Amino acid sequence: xxxxxxxxxxxxxxxxxxxxxxxxxxxxxxxxxxxxxxxxxxxxxxxxxxxxxxxxxxxxxxxxxxxxxxxxxxxxxxxxxxxxxxxxxxxxxxxxxxxxxxxxxxxxxxxxxxxxxxxxxxxxxxxxxxxxxxxxxxxxxxxxxxxxxxxxxxxxxxxxxxxxxxxxxxxxxxxxxxxxxxxxxxxxxxxxxxxxxxxxxxxxxxxxxxxxxxxxxxxxxxxxxxxxxxxxxxxxxxxxxxxxxxxxxxxxxxxxxxxxxxxxxxxxxxxxxxxxxxxxxxxxxxxxxxxxxxxxxxxxxxxxxxxxxxxxxxxxxxxxxxxxxxxxxxxxxxxxxxxxxxxxxxxxxxxxxxxxxxxxxxxxxxxxxxxxxxxxxxxxxxxxxxxxxxxxxxxxxxxxxxxxxxxxxxxxxxxxxxxxxxxxxxxxxxxxxxxxxxxxxxxxxxxxxxxxxxxxxxxxxxxxxxxx
Numbered sequence: 235x236x237x238x239x240x241x242x243x244x245x246x247x248x249x250x251x252x253x254x255x256x257x258x259x260x261x262x263x264x265x266x267x268x269x270x271x272x273x274x275x276x277x278x279x280x281x282x283x284x285x286x287x288x289x290x291x292x293x294x295x296x297x298x299x300x301x302x303x304x305x306x307x308x309x310x311x312x313x314x315x316x317x318x319x320x321x322x323x324x325x326x327x328x329x330x331x332x333x334x335x336x337x338x339x340x341x342x343x344x345x346x347x348x349x350x351x352x353x354x355x356x357x358x359x360x361x362x363x364x365x366x367x368x369x370x371x372x373x374x375x376x377x378x379x380x381x382x383x384x385x386x387x388x389x390x391x392x393x394x395x396x397x398x399x400x401x402x403x404x405x406x407x408x409x410x411x412x413x414x415x416x417x418x419x420x421x422x423x424x425x426x427x428x429x430x431x432x433x434x435x436x437x438x439x440x441x442x443x444x445x446x447x448x449x450x451x452x453x454x455x456x457x458x459x460x461x462x463x464x465x466x467x468x469x470x471x472x473x474x475x476x477x478x479x480x481x482x483x484x485x486x487x488x489x490x491x492x493x494x495x496x497x498x499x500x501x502x503x504x505x506x507x508x509x510x511x512x513x514x515x516x517x518x519x520x521x522x523x524x525x526x527x528x529x530x531x532x533x534x535x536x537x538x539x540x541x542x543x544x545x546x547x548x549x550x551x552x553x554x555x556x557x558x559x560x561x562x563x564x565x566x567x568x569x570x571x572x573x574x575x576x577x578x579x580x581x582x583x584x585x586x587x588x589x590x591x592x593x594x595x596x597x598x599x600x601x602x603x604x605x606x607x608x609x610x611x612x613x614x615x616x617x618x619x620x621x622x623x624x625x626x627x628x629x630x631x632x633x634x635x636x637x638x639x640x641x642x643x644x645x646x647x648x649x650x651x652x653x654x655x656x657x658x659x660x661x662x663x664x665x666x667x668x669x670x671x672x673x674x675x676x677x678x679x680x681x682x683x684x685x686x687x688x689x690x691x692x693x694x695x696x697x698x699x700x701x702x
Contacts, residue, residue: 283307287331295321296335310334318637320614322346322364322591329353340612342589344368344386351375362588364566365390366408373397384588386566387412388430388542398422406430406565408541410517430541430563445469445493469493469515479503486512494518498545502526511536517563521545528552534583535559543567546592550574558583558606566591569616573597581606581631592616593640598623604631613638617663624648630655638662645669653677659688666695674700 287293318340326346332353342364355375362384370390377397388410408430475497490512498521522545546569555575569592579600593616617640633655641663678696
């Protein structure tokens with residue numbers, strides 16, 4: 235009995251000691267809750283390590299092209315995989331490190347502050363290069379890039395283009411705005427290269443130098459005499475925007491020597507205008523070109539020399555327009571909208587177009603196919619929108635389109651029956667197919683599956699299309 239009582243006393247003592255120990259630990263923990271020293275130290279983001287590119291803006295452009303977070307280090311295999319880079323308007327001054335992009339095929343670094351192309355000399359797979367509007371004085375590093383087929387080098391300070399003589403695959407070069415000797419241009423042309431100079435695919439002078447320069451924002455409304463020139467064949471350059479509106483003329487013969495508009499060119503609401511073929515000398519519009527609400531304008535023939543449109547090309551509400559003419563020097567556009575031209579049945583005329591930096595919006599009531607856009611490869615920085623085209627049957631005219639950085643909207647095309655030929659490798663935004671009653675939902679599902687297999691993980695809308 236005494237032994238049992240002793241055991242109970244010992245157990246009680248042990249239990250009290252254990253409880254006391256636990257309470258002590260709990261009090262210590264509570265006492266430390268308010269202490270800053272008890273908080274975990276903030277975790278610094280991982281160091282991505284040094285960039286192979288000296289210029290910060292170029293670094294960001296490459297990260298964007300590779301979809302790399304700012305804290306993720308550059309991996310050699312990722313750099314080796316990059317085949318296309320667009321880095322325009324970023325104030326880049328140095329291309330140092332670009333030689334690490336060994337698989338680069340398309341490079342657009344226009345409108346920066348670059349004065350040395352040295353890092354490009356070893357890019358043996360480069361096919362298309364845009365270095366327009368920089369500070370280049372030499373093209374010498376390109377002599378070794380024998381894969382080059384297309385070069386845009388307009389608006390630099392290049393005087394010697396002889397390095398281009400050594401490029402066996404060179405098909406097209408634009409040297410507009412460079413002080414290049416005519417003999418060099420002629421030699422390039424005789425070698426089979428399509429040479430653009432001043433926007434012209436043929437080296438020709440359609441007006442006399444020096445130009446007459448008119449400055450300021452000019453709106454010519456009703457009184458066309460404001461632009462008539464005392465010396466009939468002198469080139470006309472407009473240093474500012476130009477609006478031609480409500481003119482009592484059937485053509486633009488009085489400004490047949492218009493060569494350049496440093497601003498926006500608007501041709502709108504001219505009720506008597508039938509044709510614009512007199513604009514054959516026009517080679518450059520530095521901002522947008524708007525051709526709108528000219529009810530009897532039947533053709534855009536006359537814009538063959540136009541090689542630069544710095545803003546969006548808008549062709550809207552021209553009821554009689556049946557022919558886009560030929561934009562044969564326009565390889566790159568900064569957005570195109572063609573809408574509500576009820577008599578337009580074809581998009582032929584854009585065969586030279588390969589890249590759009592902006593959106594392509596087509597709302598063309600009479601167009602049955604997209605032939606004319608069959609050389610378009612890239613829509614960068616915008617969307618593809620094909621809506622309200624009631625007699626469009628297929629998208630096969632976009633068969634060369636590889637990249638759309640924004641979304642895709644294909645909506646309310648009453649006779650669209652197939653997606654055959656429309657097979658982009660990359661789409662960066664949403665994809666929407668809606669209200670296309672003759673397009674089967676199965677065709678849309680098949681398209682979605684192909685995009686999934688290529689890594690697309692965005693939204694695909696398949697709504698109110700035809701049955702299976």
